Every structure is written in structure tokens, then in C-alpha cells.
Amino acid sequence: MASARQFELAKESELRVEVGPDAPLRLRLLSGAAEIFGTELPPGNWISAPPHSKIAVFTWNGATIELDGISEVEYVADETPMVSYVNVHAILDARRARAKSSQASGMDSSQGPRVIVVGPTDSGKSSLCKMLLSWACKLGWKPTYVDLDIGQGSITIPGCIAATPVEMPIDVMEGIPLEMPIVYFYGHTTPSANGDLYKVLVKELAATLERQFSGNAEARAAGMVINTMGWVEGLGYELLLHAIDTFKCDVVLVLGQEKLCSMLKDVLKSKPNVDVVKLHKSGGVVLRNQRVRQKTRSLRIREYFYGLANDLSAHSNIVNFTDISVYRIGGGPQAPRSALPIGAEPVADPTRVVAVNINRDLLHLVLAVSYAKESDQIISSNVAGFIYVTDIDIQRKKITYLAPCPGELPSKILIVGTLTWLEG
Numbered sequence: 001m002a003s004a005r006q007f008e009l010a011k012e013s014e015l016r017v018e019v020g021p022d023a024p025l026r027l028r029l030l031s032g033a034a035e036i037f038g039t040e041l042p043p044g045n046w047i048s049a050p051p052h053s054k055i056a057v058f059t060w061n062g063a064t065i066e067l068d069g070i071s072e073v074e075y076v077a078d079e080t081p082m083v084s085y086v087n088v089h090a091i092l093d094a095r096r097a098r099a100k101s102s103q104a105s106g107m108d109s110s111q112g113p114r115v116i117v118v119g120p121t122d123s124g125k126s127s128l129c130k131m132l133l134s135w136a137c138k139l140g141w142k143p144t145y146v147d148l149d150i151g152q153g154s155i156t157i158p159g160c161i162a163a164t165p166v167e168m169p170i171d172v173m174e175g176i177p178l179e180m181p182i183v184y185f186y187g188h189t190t191p192s193a194n195g196d197l198y199k200v201l202v203k204e205l206a207a208t209l210e211r212q213f214s215g216n217a218e219a220r221a222a223g224m225v226i227n228t229m230g231w232v233e234g235l236g237y238e239l240l241l242h243a244i245d246t247f248k249c250d251v252v253l254v255l256g257q258e259k260l261c262s263m264l265k266d267v268l269k270s271k272p273n274v275d276v277v278k279l280h281k282s283g284g285v286v287l288r289n290q291r292v293r294q295k296t297r298s299l300r301i302r303e304y305f306y307g308l309a310n311d312l313s314a315h316s317n318i319v320n321f322t323d324i325s326v327y328r329i330g331g332g333p334q335a336p337r338s339a340l341p342i343g344a345e346p347v348a349d350p351t352r353v354v355a356v357n358i359n360r361d362l363l364h365l366v367l368a369v370s371y372a373k374e375s376d377q378i379i380s381s382n383v384a385g386f387i388y389v390t391d392i393d394i395q396r397k398k399i400t401y402l403a404p405c406p407g408e409l410p411s412k413i414l415i416v417g418t419l420t421w422l423e424g
Helices: 082-101 125-140 195-214 217-222 235-246 259-268 289-304
Strands: 005-009 015-020 025-032 047-049 052-057 063-069 073-077 114-118 142-146 160-165 180-185 224-227 250-254 275-279 316-321 323-329 353-355 364-369 384-393 398-403 413-416
Touching: 005 015, 015 063, 025 052, 052 063, 073 217, 082 125, 082 217, 114 125, 114 235, 125 398, 142 195, 142 275, 160 195, 180 195, 195 217, 235 259, 250 398, 259 275, 275 353, 289 384, 323 398
Parallel strands: 114 224, 114 250, 142 224, 250 275, 323 413
Antiparallel strands: 005 063, 015 052, 015 073, 025 047, 025 063, 142 160, 160 180, 316 398, 323 353, 364 384, 364 413, 384 398
């Protein structure tokens, strides 16, 4: 379908579009009012959809939408869970207003809602987060968005946990704005690589946000919206409970899974101030296989270096081995068996910081540039950004790397995990 075509959307219906990997597609609002994930469409303006994106254009009262270009899938749906989503938003808004009005009476009552969105992979968690954030911003709030999904990464590249204040409805195509993100580098795309480190970083991020909230009444009242991973069993479930506890969440929104909802209600019943709410997932949610998820991950890293529309130029730089120090978190030398109690197995320390020898093993890895001044501050320090290792010259002891901007690195301390990227 390449020619321009129009869709008449009835009240409370949505146009669902899946964009291909390299086909250009644009859309515009011709009449009525419509929104994409909570952000209103400007009337008459063409908006370009990024490759691989899945878009749902929803209207509360009716609209006419024009599409131009090629899509993989497009259809109108009249069954959506949007009314239940906006009802949740209304309740959260009332809680924010209550928190704002009770600022004089102490920290606890002046804390706005802390919402965590949970559910299996591909249940629409990120989309619901965007809606709740955009609707809140439309009413003048500046909520904090927290992303704990290391597999995909919606604030920065995968392999990180991050938070950022959101002050305006999220741009339909540009995504989450990055004025002042706080980013901690976990370095892997699954928590099973080092579950203990994941917990430690979640605690660090939560503590940083608590300090910010204590000095900023506006941010406190606006609260936070937390996105989580789709792994909801075993270690994934344990990390979910840890996040609910660590961020002191008081609203748990469960998307599309009865079993998870029932388990959480059961385990959280001792906390009367925590509401567990089950919501239906949207029929527009698309299940992605491992290959597609891997490709999306790769695209996120590419966007970091080259921009969303591939219109930025990354910079290639060369640095001497002696000018940088590379560290890995977890693993490291184990105690010899002779030094352990009888029958005990030596285990690697999951939060031990270990210096790494610079060699060809670093090729095609993405490294984080830490704000730490010393190696013992690495875990408690957030990161300034990322570089991608393109070449290692063992003879001349030089590393060639790609960075999003020119100039020297802000720090000589780099962190490596297992995050690889093959440019191309």
C-alpha cells in the first residue's frame, strides 16, 4: 500500500499501524482530535514514523487520519482498553493533587504516586508508561520516568537502568526527552548474567531519586512511573518484588496476566497502602520473537551513535591503552578451595570490580564511560555515555572507538559487560 489513504475513526477507536524496517511512512490528522500513546497529534502536520515502529492512533471523539507510504499492517480497531487506562490516570492525578496540597504536612503525605507497570514480554508496558507520563504532563505535572528494562532500553541504550524527568508530552517520533537522565550501566541484556548487581544498581538509582525528591517538592508530588522487564518468573519475579520494595511503589499495574496479578496481590496484601490493579493489554500489542528483539536492541544502540533518523555523525577517536582503565563488575579471582570451609564451593563475588586487560576481546563491545574518580566508586557512580570499540592495535597499544561527539572522553574509567554491537 503505497498511495495516500484516509481512515475515518469512530469515537473511542484506534488505527493500528506496523511500520516496516526501511519503508518510509508518514501520517497526519485531517479532522477531529487524536493521540498516539497519550500525545496529541497536531492538526494538518505530516509526521514521519520511524522504521520498525508500532503505532496506535486513538481518538476519544472521532477523527480522520491520512497515511502516506508503505506499512506492513494497518487496520482500525474499536475494542481498546483506553477507557480503563485513562481512569487509572484520573486516580493518579487526584493523588498528585492531594500530595501537592499537603506539602506543608510532611514528606510522606506530600509524596505523589509511585506507579510500577509489570507484565510479561510484549504486553504493552512501555506504551502504557508513555500514556501515563504524557497525560500527566498535559495537566502540568513533571513526573519522573524510571526504566528498569535492560533488554530494550527506552531512555538510553539496552543494558542500563535509568531515570529522567518528563516535562512535556512525549514526542510521538523522538521518544523520551533526555534533558537530565541518570543512567547506571549494568552491561548485560538479561538479569540472569548478574542478578545481585542488578539489585545493587536498582538501589543506587532509587537512593539518587530519593535525594532529588527530598529537595524538589514539585517532582515529589508528580511521583514516578516505572517500566519493568518482561521476565516475570523465577529471578525475574524476585527482581520485580525487589523493585516494588526499593522504589516504595504504591500502585502496581499488571498488564495482561491473571497469574502474576494474583501472586502480587497475595504477596503484597500485608502492605495496605499498595494497590495492585489488573489491566487488559491492548489488542494491538505485537509479540516479537528473539530475532526481532535482538534487531530492536541493535537499532537502539545505532540510534545512540547516529540519531533516530540516522542524521548524526558519530566520531572515530584513538586512545592509548595507558590513557584508559577498563573494569568489569562481577567475577574476578575466587578464593582457593583450601581457604574455604569443607564442602563449600568457591563463588565469584557479583559486585567485585575487576580491572580488565585490554586485548582483542573488547572488539565490538559497547563500554560505558563512568563518572567515577576511582575504581571503588564505579558501582555507585552513574555514567556519562558510551563508546563502541571498532579496532584494537596490540602492537601500537591503541584503541579506536566510536563516540557520539568529538573531543576527549569525560573520564578515563570505562566499564565493560557483555553488550556487543555489530555495526552495519
